[in-house]
Every structure is written in C-alpha cells, then in structure tokens.
Amino acid sequence: MENFDFYNPVNILFGKGKIAEINKHISKDAKILMTYGGGSIKKNGVYDQVVDALKGYEIIEFGGIEPNPHFETLMKAVEIVKSEKIDFLLAVGGGSVLDGTKFIAAATYFEGDAWDILAKRAPITKAVELGAVLTLAATGSEMNNGGVVTKAATKEKKAFGNPLLFPKFSVLDPETTYSLPKRQVTNGIVDAYVHVMEQYLTYPVNSPVQDRFAEGILLTLLEEGPKALASDTPDYENRANLMWAATMALNGLIGMGVKSDWATHMIGHELTAFHGIDHAVTLAIVLPGLLTQLKEKRSEKLLQYAERVWNITEGSDEEKKALAIDKTEAFFNQVGIKTRLSEHNVGQDSIDVIASRFEERGFVGMLPDVEVKDVAEILVSRL
Amino acid sequence: MENFDFYNPVNILFGKGKIAEINKHISKDAKILMTYGGGSIKKNGVYDQVVDALKGYEIIEFGGIEPNPHFETLMKAVEIVKSEKIDFLLAVGGGSVLDGTKFIAAATYFEGDAWDILAKRAPITKAVELGAVLTLAATGSEMNNGGVVTKAATKEKKAFGNPLLFPKFSVLDPETTYSLPKRQVTNGIVDAYVHVMEQYLTYPVNSPVQDRFAEGILLTLLEEGPKALASDTPDYENRANLMWAATMALNGLIGMGVKSDWATHMIGHELTAFHGIDHAVTLAIVLPGLLTQLKEKRSEKLLQYAERVWNITEGSDEEKKALAIDKTEAFFNQVGIKTRLSEHNVGQDSIDVIASRFEERGFVGMLPDVEVKDVAEILVSRL
Structure with a gap:
C-alpha cells in the first residue's frame, strides 16, 4: 500500500x-x-x-445549469454571488449542478481569469460555503471536492478540485431519484461503475481492504442496476443502495494508497466535448477498449476482477480476462448503453482530432501504461 | 437501509x-x-x-495512561491542561491513550463532576483540540469520536462520545507497530474483528455495500492476522493492512444505516472491569456464546457470514451456522486467545455479580434480542 492522506468532512444526511x-x-x-x-x-x-426547509432564509435562485456545466453559464452565477453578497450556495440536482456550484464557489473569490482554475490548475485559496441536495446517484460529487466544467466556446472539458470545495453537507434522499428518466438512471449506474474501475483495475499494491470495498461496490451495482431499470415503479431500497454505492465509488476512500488511472475519463471527456455524448456513455465506450489494450500489463488485476466480480474461474488466463471484459461491456449494453462509436456517429475524423489533442497535452491518465499514441488505437477498436 | 447521518472529519496521515x-x-x-x-x-x-516533528513547540508530557484508562489518572491530566493553559492534546499510543485523551479533552471544559460524562452521558459542549499518533491497530479510536474509560474505585467501565472529540488528525504509520508484543497484535486483530461483527452480524436491512465492506474487513483480518503472528520479523504491508482494516472497522462507515448491537462489548467490559482481562480477550470469550444464543434470531446474517466469510456452502442451515461460530472461535484460538472463562479463573460467582449489574441497568446492547436474563446464560456457556 502506498502512503496517503485521507480527509473527507462532508456531512451526509441519508x-x-x-x-x-x-x-x-x-x-x-x-x-x-x-x-x-x-x-x-x-x-x-x-x-x-427545499423551500419548505429554508423558510425564513433569504434565497435567490439560479437555474439552468446544463449537463456538463458550461463555464460561461457558471460565470453568470458568480456575478450574482458577488452582487447579491451570497453567503451560501445550495446545489439541488445531479453531478453537473454540484460540479458547477463548486466552480461558482471557487471562482467567486478567484482573482484573474477564473478559467485558469481549470486550464492551469491555478490555486484556490478561498471559496463560498456550499451544501447539496442530490437528485441523481452517479458522480460522487456530493461527497468529494472536485468537479468538471466545460468551456462551450472551445469545447474543452476540464477538472478541478480543492479541499475548500467539499460540500458542508449533502442530502441523499433516494426518493428524489424516483422521477428520473431511465437514461439518467442508467448513466448513473455506469458512471459509478467506471469510477470504481479507474481506481481498482490498475496494479496490485497489496491493498485487500480497498480492493474488497471496490469489488463490493461493483457487485452492488451489478445486482441493483438492472433491478432499477427492470421496473417502472421505483423501489426505495434499490434506489438507496444505488445512491450509497455511487457516493462510495468516488468519495476518495477506495482510491487511498492504490494506483488510480482516470485515462478512460480523460478520453471520454473529449468525446463529450466534441460530440455531446453523455459522460457515462463515453466511459462505457472507452473502457472495454482500454482494458483490452492493457490486457497484458494489467493482467493481475484483470484476473482478480474476473474471479471476484464475475465469478469466472475456468479457462486460461487469457480467456478469463477476455471474458471479464466482454461481460463488462455486455453489462453496459444490458442497462441500455450503446458502446460503439459508430452507434453515436463518431468516425475516424473525430478520432484524429481527439488523438491530436492528447498529443498536444502529452499525457492521458495518471499511469504511464496508457500512452498518447494508444488513444487513437483504443478509439479505433471501438468504432 | 435505515436513515443515517455520517460525518467523519478526521485527517488520516497514513x-x-x-x-x-x-x-x-x-x-x-x-x-x-x-x-x-x-x-x-x-x-x-x-x-x-514526534519530538523531532514538533521542534519549536512548547510541549508538556503526561505519561502513564494505563490500559483501560482510569478516570482517576485522566483527571490528573485535566488539572495540568487547565493550569498550564494547554491548547492541543497529542495522544501518542494505542486505543487506551487515545480514548483517555479524548476524555481529557472533554473533561477540561466540563462543569461539575466529569464522571457524569460517562455515568449520565452528560452533554459535552466544548473540548480541547486533539490529534493522535497511533501505535497499535485495534480500537479504531484514531478515526472516531468515542472512547471508554474505567473508574478504578468502583470497577465501572463506561463509554462516551461526541463529534467535538474527533481527532483533528491521526497518523497511522505501520512501522510504529513493529515493536509490539504479540499479545497486543493479537488483541488488535480480535478487537477489530469483533467491532465489525457488532455492526454486521445482526439483522438484514438490505445494505449490500455496508455488508460487503464489513465482510471485506473480516476477510482481511482472517488473512493478515495469522501472517502478522507467524513471523518475528514484521512485514510493512502486512502491518499496513491490519492497521487500515482496524481503522475502517470502527470509523462509523460500516455501521451506517444498519442495525448495530454492541452486546458483546457491554458484557466484555464487565469482565475487564472485574477481572482485568484484556478487552479483546473478553470479546473473544463472549462472542461465540452470544452468537450461539442468537442462532435462530440472527439466522439470516449468520448464514450470510458462514457463506461469504467462511466459504461454508455445504450442510444444513443449522450445521452451517454452528460451523461458522466454531470457526470464529477457532480463529481466536489460532491467534493465541483463550476463549473460555475457566481459562481466566472466572467462575459462577463472577457471573452472578455481572448478571446482577445488568439487571440493575435494565439493558444489554442496542438490540432487544439480547435480554438481561440472557447474560448469565451466555456467560455460563463460556465457562
């Protein structure tokens, strides 16, 4: 296990x-x-x-934060926070609203061009206090200090984070998810699943607690995900378990002391930025290609995943790994996601543009095993 | 899953x-x-x-906090905190030092008889800030806000807790545990194991994430515990995994939304208070008796435990449950704990005294399935 610092002061009201x-x-x-x-x-x-709970408070509203929240939209909110002397931001929504609100919290006190928070990872030294009422189990933003914001003008999607941006509290009421369209429930399940995979399916570092926690979340998503989609009548326990699984998938805990990757997210972000494909869908497209590409390098963890998550115990190691990847993609398909680029009208021309963007950037994820030159190959395998 | 609030702001430096x-x-x-x-x-x-890290600070020392820390000892430290105008308490040690230091933190600002914090759960409204350097993986005190203190004069061992008593930080350096005698390593393993059991082995409430996290910690302790004891040369990874498992066993997380018990601890505390038996040893004595007593009532969770933790898949349900309990006790024996009261010179006369104490109190754990009248029966089964 590697050294780590863990700190997460979010008050969860579940x-x-x-x-x-x-x-x-x-x-x-x-x-x-x-x-x-x-x-x-x-x-x-x-x-x-929310309004009932906040009787007696002075409240101003800012609606219209879009999926993959736009820098341009959020900066309008920053102006309101400044001019109205706002003390507290209450995000009511899913990951995009929460991410966007964290950005508003940071940008309010930022001196200079707030885009630097994203483009240059400029330091955040002060932020408006914030809280959240979550309405979609997916991103984990309710219990972490990070977010992702898109500049519409240049189609750039970038991440930021700072301990000052932990929500002071987050309400996780499973009933708030009852009215979600199936597409969003599906996206949440897949998003959480891939969050776990980014932290789990890398290299062994002798971390049995973290590994079993990660596997426990994956198994829960595999069991509860299809149940949520099979019925038109939401079940409280089912939605509660999906909500808690998604929160635990990205509150930092399972990533402590292990090697995390995030290459799938980095590649996926570009597909969203250029083509507007739902975030979770991009992850479901990229992950099977990335794992196939890394079948040898990440052999140990793939075999552990095959055995413990998919109960694959027969066949050669090669067969086990291939089957685990196939089953992963089949799960994404089962919950309703099209996992081929061609199904989303993305072709070789887009792959070329995305590949060149990574060439400029010089890196993909946090591990050296996914190289810039691999991006095109991974995406071509997903046509 | 039941509603819950989760809040844990401890900064872990691992x-x-x-x-x-x-x-x-x-x-x-x-x-x-x-x-x-x-x-x-x-x-x-x-x-x-520690002294190297704190060069430049004014430090006063208070040594001599005993295992099962004494109220009488801790009140001496409270006098020093007051007279020396101490701003920060740094606990360096295992669970007893940490628990004791939390009590010092609370008692310093308490008006009236500080024993009421324990005896009457009197409210704590202010506490001295504290941090911890952990040297023994066991109690989880490094990442929770509770503790247990004993009044030597009356042989009473009681628990307390308050969000003001979370350590601001806790250092978990596995190397600090290298010099521990085997008895303390063993105690730590068993203590952590039973902490998980108190929160896990009760009743199903449809909480797959919490259940799998609990099982993951148990499996880790079963694997890593004997390894730690088999060698005279401590292994870093082994000690690191035991340390993280013990912390995760009692930082609140696996107990969220589920039914916790703590009857084993309540009964065990009396064995320590009257006979000075190591805390973990008392838990290892009581747990097999308690589970046997509850074999029918807690049937579902016992069967889940048998299958997922002990891989018991054959035999009747009765056989599976009995075998899981037997294997649990055998594990305690394997790591070197004597699990019979007679091996600790505790006889029927002591059982009578302990049983009468629970009769006065009127309750055992947090669940109604262990009744006051059961205490004597459970203990007699452990003679």
Missing part, C-alpha cells in the same frame, strides 16, 4: 425526509443562492421540500 | 514517515500536552520522531 434537516446545517443569517438545472426539481417536489 | 508531517496540522503557537502510556514509545523511536 434517507427519506432528510431534506427537512438542511436548515440545521446552514447559518440562520446566510443569504443563499440555490442552484439547479433544467427545472425538473420543480415538477418532482424536491424544490418544494 | 504510511511510513508520516509522523514528520504533524506540525502541518497543529497551530504554530499551540502549547501541547503530549499523552502516552507506559513509555514504550521512548524505546521504539516513536517518541523521538
């Missing part, structure tokens, strides 16, 4: 009815900016629950 | 050499009380590492 408790965690004299997305929270009752 | 970083986490002008136990830290180099 379960039905917990939105009512948010006023215990926000200073009584705070002026609140409530951020949200396309307005579904006004139809499913979540907005009303 | 790995070799991490003691050197503690000065990043203590205010430069803090006056520090460094607490420790019998002085082994002065022989194994830990004391020197």
Whole structure:
C-alpha cells in the first residue's frame, strides 16, 4: 500500500425526509443562492421540500445549469454571488449542478481569469460555503471536492478540485431519484461503475481492504442496476443502495494508497466535448477498449476482477480476462448503453482530432501504461 | 437501509514517515500536552520522531495512561491542561491513550463532576483540540469520536462520545507497530474483528455495500492476522493492512444505516472491569456464546457470514451456522486467545455479580434480542 492522506468532512444526511434537516446545517443569517438545472426539481417536489426547509432564509435562485456545466453559464452565477453578497450556495440536482456550484464557489473569490482554475490548475485559496441536495446517484460529487466544467466556446472539458470545495453537507434522499428518466438512471449506474474501475483495475499494491470495498461496490451495482431499470415503479431500497454505492465509488476512500488511472475519463471527456455524448456513455465506450489494450500489463488485476466480480474461474488466463471484459461491456449494453462509436456517429475524423489533442497535452491518465499514441488505437477498436 | 447521518472529519496521515508531517496540522503557537502510556514509545523511536516533528513547540508530557484508562489518572491530566493553559492534546499510543485523551479533552471544559460524562452521558459542549499518533491497530479510536474509560474505585467501565472529540488528525504509520508484543497484535486483530461483527452480524436491512465492506474487513483480518503472528520479523504491508482494516472497522462507515448491537462489548467490559482481562480477550470469550444464543434470531446474517466469510456452502442451515461460530472461535484460538472463562479463573460467582449489574441497568446492547436474563446464560456457556 502506498502512503496517503485521507480527509473527507462532508456531512451526509441519508434517507427519506432528510431534506427537512438542511436548515440545521446552514447559518440562520446566510443569504443563499440555490442552484439547479433544467427545472425538473420543480415538477418532482424536491424544490418544494427545499423551500419548505429554508423558510425564513433569504434565497435567490439560479437555474439552468446544463449537463456538463458550461463555464460561461457558471460565470453568470458568480456575478450574482458577488452582487447579491451570497453567503451560501445550495446545489439541488445531479453531478453537473454540484460540479458547477463548486466552480461558482471557487471562482467567486478567484482573482484573474477564473478559467485558469481549470486550464492551469491555478490555486484556490478561498471559496463560498456550499451544501447539496442530490437528485441523481452517479458522480460522487456530493461527497468529494472536485468537479468538471466545460468551456462551450472551445469545447474543452476540464477538472478541478480543492479541499475548500467539499460540500458542508449533502442530502441523499433516494426518493428524489424516483422521477428520473431511465437514461439518467442508467448513466448513473455506469458512471459509478467506471469510477470504481479507474481506481481498482490498475496494479496490485497489496491493498485487500480497498480492493474488497471496490469489488463490493461493483457487485452492488451489478445486482441493483438492472433491478432499477427492470421496473417502472421505483423501489426505495434499490434506489438507496444505488445512491450509497455511487457516493462510495468516488468519495476518495477506495482510491487511498492504490494506483488510480482516470485515462478512460480523460478520453471520454473529449468525446463529450466534441460530440455531446453523455459522460457515462463515453466511459462505457472507452473502457472495454482500454482494458483490452492493457490486457497484458494489467493482467493481475484483470484476473482478480474476473474471479471476484464475475465469478469466472475456468479457462486460461487469457480467456478469463477476455471474458471479464466482454461481460463488462455486455453489462453496459444490458442497462441500455450503446458502446460503439459508430452507434453515436463518431468516425475516424473525430478520432484524429481527439488523438491530436492528447498529443498536444502529452499525457492521458495518471499511469504511464496508457500512452498518447494508444488513444487513437483504443478509439479505433471501438468504432 | 435505515436513515443515517455520517460525518467523519478526521485527517488520516497514513504510511511510513508520516509522523514528520504533524506540525502541518497543529497551530504554530499551540502549547501541547503530549499523552502516552507506559513509555514504550521512548524505546521504539516513536517518541523521538514526534519530538523531532514538533521542534519549536512548547510541549508538556503526561505519561502513564494505563490500559483501560482510569478516570482517576485522566483527571490528573485535566488539572495540568487547565493550569498550564494547554491548547492541543497529542495522544501518542494505542486505543487506551487515545480514548483517555479524548476524555481529557472533554473533561477540561466540563462543569461539575466529569464522571457524569460517562455515568449520565452528560452533554459535552466544548473540548480541547486533539490529534493522535497511533501505535497499535485495534480500537479504531484514531478515526472516531468515542472512547471508554474505567473508574478504578468502583470497577465501572463506561463509554462516551461526541463529534467535538474527533481527532483533528491521526497518523497511522505501520512501522510504529513493529515493536509490539504479540499479545497486543493479537488483541488488535480480535478487537477489530469483533467491532465489525457488532455492526454486521445482526439483522438484514438490505445494505449490500455496508455488508460487503464489513465482510471485506473480516476477510482481511482472517488473512493478515495469522501472517502478522507467524513471523518475528514484521512485514510493512502486512502491518499496513491490519492497521487500515482496524481503522475502517470502527470509523462509523460500516455501521451506517444498519442495525448495530454492541452486546458483546457491554458484557466484555464487565469482565475487564472485574477481572482485568484484556478487552479483546473478553470479546473473544463472549462472542461465540452470544452468537450461539442468537442462532435462530440472527439466522439470516449468520448464514450470510458462514457463506461469504467462511466459504461454508455445504450442510444444513443449522450445521452451517454452528460451523461458522466454531470457526470464529477457532480463529481466536489460532491467534493465541483463550476463549473460555475457566481459562481466566472466572467462575459462577463472577457471573452472578455481572448478571446482577445488568439487571440493575435494565439493558444489554442496542438490540432487544439480547435480554438481561440472557447474560448469565451466555456467560455460563463460556465457562
């Protein structure tokens, strides 16, 4: 196991009815900016629950944060935070609203061009306090300090993070996910699954606790994911387990002391930036290609994954690894995701553009085993 | 899954050499009380590492915190904290030193008889800031806000806890455990194991993530525990995995949303209070008796435990459950613990005294399935 620092002060309020408790965690004299997305929270009752819980507070609203939140949109919110002297940001939504709100929190006090927070990883030294009411189990943003923001003008999608950006609290009420369209439930399941894989399916470092936690989340997603999609009537326990699994997938814990990758995300981000493909869908497209490319280098962890997650115990090592990758892709297909680039009208021309972007950047993920030259090969294998 | 709140702001500094970083986490002008136990830290180099890291700080020492720390001892430290105007408590040691230091932190600002913190669960409203350098993987105190303190005069052992008592940071350097006697390594393994069992082996509430995390910790302890004891030369990875497993066993996470028990601890505490038996040994004595007593009521979780932790897949349900309990006790024996009361010179007369104490108290653990009248029966089965 490698040395690590772990710190996660997010107060998780989990379960039905917990939105009512948010006023215990926000200073009584705070002026609140409530951020949200396309307005579904006004139809499913979540907005009303939040407003009820915040009676007596002064609240300003900022809706319209889009999926893959745009830098341009968020900077409008920053202006409101400054001009209205906002003390607290309350994000009500899924990962995009939460990520975007973290960026607003950081950009408000940033001196200079706030795009540098993303483009140059410029240091964040102060941030507006924030909290979250999660309505979609997927990104883990509710219990970490990072986010991803897209500049619409240049089609650049970039990550940022800082300990000042941990939500002070996050409400995880599984009932808020009942009204989600199936596509978003599917995306959440796959997003969480690949978050785990980025931290788990790399190289052994003798980390049995982290490995078993990761496998436990994967197995839960494999069991609970299809259940959520099989029925038109949401089941509380099922949604609760998906929600907790997704949060645990990316709150830092399973990545402690192990080798993380994130190459699948880096490549996926480009597919979203250029083609607007849903984030989770890009991960489901890229991951099988990346794992196939790394079948020899990551042999040990692939075999462990095959045995412990897929219960594959027969055949040669080569067969086991290939079957585990096939089953992974089949799971993505089973929950409704098309995992081939050609199914999303992406062709060789796009692959060339994306490959050249990585050539400029000079790296892919956090491990040296995925090289810049591999990006094109991985994407071609997914046509 | 049941509703829950999860909050754990402890900054974990994990790995070799991490003691050197503690000065990043203590205010430069803090006056520090460094607490420790019998002085082994002065022989194994830990004391020197701490003092090196704290060059420039004003430090007062308070040694001599005993196993099952005494209220009487800790109140002496409280006097020093007050008279010397201490700003920061640094606990250097195992669970007893950490628990004791948390009590010092709470008792310093407590008005009235500080024993009420334990006896009456009197509210704690302010505490001295504290940090920890852990030297023994066992209790989980390094990443939770609770502790257990014993009043020597009356042989009462009681628990306390408060969010103000989370350590600000805890250093977990596996190398600090190299010089431990085997008895303490064994105790740590069994303590952590039973911590997990208290939260896991109760009733199903549809919590697959928590269950698999719990099972992952148990499996790790089963694998790594005997390895630690088989060799006279400590292995870094082995000690690292035991340390992280013990911390994860009682930092709150696996207990979220599930039904926890703690009856084994409650009964065990009395054996320690009256007979001075090591805490972990009392747990190893009581648990097999308690599980046997609850074989029918906790049937579902026992069968899950038998299958997933012990890989018991054949035989009738009754046979599976009995075998899982037998294997659990055999594991405790394997790591060197005597699990019968008669082996510790405890007889029927003591059982009578302990049983009458529970009759006065009116409850055992947190679940109604272990009744006051069961205590004597469980203990008699362990003679």
